[in-house]
């Protein structure tokens with residue numbers, strides 16, 4: 001049996017854990033250990049909570065990943081396709097058990113995490129499945145920044161926060177600006193601090209079938225994690241944007257300070273390249289990971305968690321997850337640990 005695949009979604013995991021193999025991902029979850037770190041604390045990786053695991057078409061479970069350093073619970077999200085429903089599911093599964101709502105707060109745990117623990121949003125691109133949850137939650141959300149490439153922030157304001165699709169909760173665009181969200185333009189390959197957290201983020205543009213998307217590299221205490229928004233493979237998109245991300249993080253991978261990769265696989269590998277529409281498949285993920293491995297000196301990705309995001313819910317009798325698992329497992333000559341995620345799961349990647 002391949003040991004390389006962690007298939008949390010089809011196994012009944014104990015509440016608050018991520019599956020049958022807690023040591024594998026060091027996911028002894030430790031939801032009770034989410035206190036703020038003392039100054040100078042050694043790096044201990046990141047916690048990720050899947051608020052929305054899929055790429056469509058199931059509303060209520062669309063791309064959104066809460067991330068924070070393991071030793072500091074001040075978080076941001078990668079994309080925000082589903083927020084409140086994802087927090088509710090996470091809460092029901094025990095992934096928020098370590099969160100204590102202050103006695104003087106009138107909020108429940110979901111509300112507390114949304115408005116207090118989530119300090120900002122990193123939006124890869126303006127497609128609905130990556131930001132619908134943010135828009136829908138905005139009336140009851142707290143003030144915080146939205147971090148995105150300039151083209152993405154412009155699209156968010158023009159398309160949604162325009163007083164027609166939705167009130168303008170941003171600080172740009174059509175008056176009156178409600179200024180709940182401070183739109184922060186990210187400059188490619190330039191790290192900026194994530195306000196209210198101890199993390200920083202560096203954005204890299206991706207090519208998503210003609211749309212600009214982004215990858216985010218988050219850093220804390222020298223550890224990094226990389227999240228890919230929707231992206232096509234370099235050879236299909238006829239560019240080097242995925243490769244450019246690997247170039248930027250190869251040294252960290254070599255030093256084992258890359259703690260996890262979150263990367264999309266919208267379709268199984270039988271999908272023709274001409275019909276990828278700016279998305280990846282297991283075949284293309286493996287090809288791209290090989291590039292990173294080579295840049296990092298070879299045999300550099302063994303045991304590295306690779307979370308497969310954006311799998312598309314299927315209306316057919318069978319979901320694609322089992323086939324994805326087979327394809328990834330069969331091609332996994334790098335020894336990475338593929339994770340097929342389920343909404344509401346928490347992992348500690350260290």
Ligand SMILES: [Zn+2]
Nearest residue numbers: 055127129230
């Ligand atoms: Zn998408």
Ligand SMILES: [Zn+2]
Nearest residue numbers: 125127208230
């Ligand atoms: Zn998209």
